[in-house]
Amino acid sequence: MAPLRVPEVREVGEMEIWGKSKKQVNYRPAPTPEVRCDHCKFMFPRLSVGGCRLVRGNIRSSDTCEAFTPRGAEGGAEASEGDL
C-alpha cells in the first residue's frame, strides 16, 4: 500500500498558498508595531488570532515573520514610513 501523502501546495503567481511553516519563516513576536502580522498583506482576517495566506497555522496579530509584506505594497517595496 502506498504511504499517505500530504496534499500538494498550489502555486498562485509567485506565492504558494500556505506553502511555509512557521519555522521556515522564523515566525516570532513582532519587535515593533510596524511589522506586526496585522500590518502584513497576508493576514486574514485581521483579528487577534487569524490566518495567513503564506504561513500555515493560527497567526497572532502581534507576531511577525521574515515574509512580512506591508499592506498596500505590491511586491513589498512600496510602503513608506508615513503609512501608519
Ligand code: SF4
Ligand atoms: S508577517 Fe508572516 S506570518 Fe504574519 S501575516 Fe505576514 S507572512 Fe503571515
